[in-house]
Amino acid sequence: AQKVTQAQTEISVVEKEDVTLDCVYETRDTTYYLFWYKQPPSGELVFLIRRNSFDEQNEISGRYSWNFQKSTSSFNFTITASQVVDSAVYFCALGGYQKVTFGTGTKLQVIP
């Protein structure tokens, strides 16, 4: 069975602070995919990143960066110099064969 744990339910930061969202996963699959999605108050899912299990390179995209550590089954997401527009619920997800398993989400509030 697959499982994704996002232990942080809610985080509040002041604008321009850095923030890291944690994600730990469990799977028996040898090939799998990890995702992060953003869900703003409007409700749609905004795709942020996909990483496959064979690629442990960290990735940076603008103010966003991701740290994939297979040894600890973690796929953490850092926002640098946070902005009010970053306020949303962020979901980490694990894709195995046929279905995607989502974490319960972390609600990020960036205070001006």
Next chain:
Amino acid sequence: NAGVMQNPRHLVRRRGQEARLRCSPMKGHSHVYWYRQLPEEGLKFMVYLQKENIIDESGMPKERFSAEFPKEGPSILRIQQVVRGDSAAYFCASSPPWGVSTDTQYFGPGTRLTVL
């Protein structure tokens, strides 16, 4: 290339009525997945369909819920005799008929069902 389309975007039903949610996959995609997001929760897998076949319905409630993906037309998620607990956002995703499907799942904007 249009993305995954879902309609309606918002649906209001009274208890006991039927709800029909539609999902049109991306062009060239023959696999469809439905997920449900209850308020303040993450998305939960419901069902995986290919054209005219249900592949995995392990996440579907045993009663009142059904899904189909006919040879022609959109996939339909049908909820009979809705109850207040069915109020949720229902997301559809599609993927092409090759590769590891979850690598290429694209999500629609969701349908928000409110049961009064």
